[in-house]
Amino acid sequence: MAIFKVFLSLLRPFFLASLLLFGIPAFAGTAAAATYTVQPGDTLYLIGQRYGISAWELQQANGLSSTWIYPGQTLWVPDSGSSTYVVKAGDTLYLIGQRYGLSYQQIMAANNLTSDIIYPGQILRIPTNSNQPVASRGTSSNYTASDLDLLAHLVYGEARGEPYAGQVAVAAVVINRTKDGRFPSTIAGVIYDPDAFTCVNDGQFYLAPDATAYQAARDALRGYDPSGGALYFWNPAKVPASSWVWTRTIITQIGNHVFAR
DSSP, X not given: OHHHHHHHHHHHHHHHHHHHHTTOOTTTTSOOOEEEEOOTTOOHHHXXXXXXXXXXXXXXXXXXXXXXXXXXXXXXXXXXXXXXXXXXXXXXXXHHHHHHTOOHHHHHHHTTOSSSOOOTTOEEEEETTOOOOXXXXXXXXXXXXXXXXXXXXXXXXXXXXXXXXXXXXXXXXHHHHHTSTTSOSSHHHHHTSTTSOHHHHHSGGGSOOOHHHHHHHHHHHTTOOTTSSOSEXXXXXXXXXXXXXXXXXXXXXXXXXXXXX
């Protein structure tokens, strides 16, 4: 019996390692944070769907500057019962707590902190008893349920079938325009600006959005911007070379859309 127990103790590390290798949380019965090893074909969106969190939360939790991931990469998957916040210059636990309706002690406990010292770029877990409006995580403005609904309709009308990051980027373009003096200052104003978006003109804007479109809109409202600050997007295959949009500075291309400022 003693020899058998020793044998089991030797096997245990290999068993746990194999669980992590295939992306299976070692303690699947709990909601605790886990690690996940990226498999071929994975995306942040698909991994997030598996764990009940958004692609933006995964990206923030792992300090990723883009949505690009690779097979064999190990990701930290935060508890689905919490969100994440990236500390900015001037932040304190007290101020962050005020933003989310929490005490600084609650944030300390959620992050196992022994002092209230934090630093820019640090990633903090935010417990679920946050009463903050949907968009204020990572943004300076508050958005309404109507804003979310309008954005989801636009995403579905303009970008359904595109990669998830491309759908978020389309929503981000709308938000970026609200912050630029050359455009209306509200989400509704930007979307209904005459001839601004094809889907509004051809009626596809009024189709019922799917869950992915709503999640993309939420992530954009939280500050996730795969477009890199773009103010314009278009499909190169559908826009003639003579169009004025080609005079814009191109930032990136995601799926079928080019994003520019």
